[in-house]
Amino acid sequence: MPAPEEELKRTVRTLLALLGPLLLVMLGVPALQGTASAAAPPAGQATRYTMTAFTNSSESNMYVYDSPDATGFTLRKGPAYTPPSALIRDPSIFKHTDGSYYLTYTTDWTGNTIGFARSTDRVNWTFLYDYTIPISGLTRTWAPEWFIDTDGSVNVIVSLTTASTATHFTAYKITATNSALTAWSAPTQLAGIGPNNIDTFVVRVGSTYHAFTKNETTKYIEYATASSLTGPYTILMTGDWAGFGSWVEGPALVQLDNGGWRIYFDGYREGKYWYSDSYDNFATWSTRTEVPGLSGFIRHATVLKETVPGGVTLPTNTTRSLGSVNYPDRYAVVRSDNLGYIDPVSSASGIAVKQSATFTVVPGLADANCYSFRDSSGRYLRHWDFRIRFDSSNGTATFNKDATYCARPGTTAGSVRLESYNYPGRYLRHYNYALRVDPYQNTDTFRADSSFTAVTPWA
Structure with missing residues (x-):
């Protein structure tokens, strides 16, 4: 008789969990650090995941959702922000040390700027400025993503090209040089990610930087690691290595309370929005699942995890x-x-x-x-x-x-x-x-x- 569905999945997952990390170690990737200490918040506190996205119906309006579980999201305001001109594609959110929330986003299909906005409550936003990336000849400046390093530095990872068409993107980082986030370092390329990769999203676990990036030639999300934010990165996984499918983009990761990692990504050709989870050094991923209620509506979102007051509790013992x-x-x-x-x-x-x-x-x-x-x-x-x-x-x-x-x-x-x-x-x-x-x-x-x-x- 066949094993029960869940036990069969456990067996497969166990085998992959044993072989996947071994493969990555053989390729020089250290084991993830810190996941074992992840835990749900204590009584009186709760996890909140805030999602910012543009939509299939509008590239000029941003919607804000939140969720207690990273799965079922509730609309908080939509549209929540419309820039004074141009577009707001690929909005990325983080919470700064000043207590405010900040956005960075793609301002247009062509050009050399990214936009910035600020909010005190995640739903009401004020335009700050458009920033010109100081590289001569830029034709497209896409998908800026916040990356806050363990030393507290505030960085933006952005995909740039000087080509006449939407090709040959490479990832660069700029670093804030003041706490107001109004001054930025010269752009530095993330070595090893290219020659045509966009939508690069980086997380740091222990001493290793893990980058998820769309190969614009093959239309798959690839996986790379480095010991420095600027690289050099080694691309370890290509093709449909994780089962995410092709014609997907906009990867965004967040850690779950149980220590796993969730990736969200945009299946733009299918018109669907997906997530998948990993528990084994990013080696294997769960079967991709549509984000309930939002798949088919949102595009290229990012998700911010916070611990906030509130939540529900049960009496124990x-x-x-x-x-x-x-x-x-x-x-x-x-x-x-x-x-x-x-x-x-x-x-x-x-x-x-x-x-x-x-x-x-x-x-x-x-x-x-x-x-x-x-x-x-x-x-x-x-x-x-x-x-x-x-x-x-x-x-x-x-x-x-x-x-x-x-x-x-x-x-x-x-x-x-x-x-x-x-x-x-x-x-x-x-x-x-x-x-x-x-x-x-x-x-x-x-x-x-x-x-x-x-x-x-x-x-």
């Missing part, structure tokens, strides 16, 4: 019952087959039924700032083949992750949605009264199906 928001007479239960459902429970129910709907909420086995749920016999609520079941812990890292869920705001006051720790973007939800972890869907039905209220325990 205490018993609770989890009531369905949209079926208020039903509660999460474990049946005799060890699987999870939502069943009717009332004061007239027998003690066994009430006991099946009562769980101890404990700090998450994989992350103490998230949650795990234990039934009266000591078994944990975990997913297997994306179905919810209750099993005794075997002490493995896989089990701990399967049994850990991070709280996100639910659809009603006081309710929560529980996101899978090791499958970000999947939520505990009921379907035909069975409990599963399913991919987030941008529908009211899904949000209601995945919302629960922790109430006084039935037993």
Whole structure:
């Protein structure tokens, strides 16, 4: 018999995780540092991902979205910013040490300038200035991206060409020489990225700079590393090495709370917007998934991660019952087959039924700032083949992750949605009264199906 879907995926992922990093080490890429320390924010704080994008319908208007999970984004304002002239393509956002948010963006299809704007609240923006890149003969100045190095220096990575057509782009960096971000160093080329690469996005992990860049000739996103921001970079992965597909551009990365990395990219020929996750030194990536609700509308976005006050919490080391928001007479239960459902429970129910709907909420086995749920016999609520079941812990890292869920705001006051720790973007939800972890869907039905209220325990 074939292995269950999730176990088969785990096996494949394990093999790739073993072989992928080995290949990169053989190519001279050190292991990623620091991912093990990633964790969800503590009680009273929450992760917020802010996305800025232009759209298929307008190159002159920027839209702002945010999300608690990097998957389901909510529009905060759109249009949120229109420059006084020309375009706003490829808007990139970061938060400066002065507490303000700053944009840089492509001002036009041709020319030698990039634009800058500022905001105190992420949604209301003020134009600052257009900056002329001081290189003679530039014909196109595209896709500026913020890069803040570990020494605090503020850099912009930008794709430049002097060709008469949109070819032969190379990546350069400019560095702010004052805290007001009004003066910039001379441009320095990122050696090794070229001769025709655009939309270069860089992240630093440990002592290594990791660059994701579109090869404008092949139309694939490539991967390169260097020990210095300006290189020389070695391009390690070409073609469809990650399964992102062709005719894709605008890569933008952000680290998730569980230590993984998420890349967003623009499938401009298909008219879709994708994301994919990696947990193994950028060697392998999950199957690309459309960004719910935004795919087909947004273009070339970047995402800023912050820790902010707020969020939702559950009381730990205490018993609770989890009531369905949209079926208020039903509660999460474990049946005799060890699987999870939502069943009717009332004061007239027998003690066994009430006991099946009562769980101890404990700090998450994989992350103490998230949650795990234990039934009266000591078994944990975990997913297997994306179905919810209750099993005794075997002490493995896989089990701990399967049994850990991070709280996100639910659809009603006081309710929560529980996101899978090791499958970000999947939520505990009921379907035909069975409990599963399913991919987030941008529908009211899904949000209601995945919302629960922790109430006084039935037993």
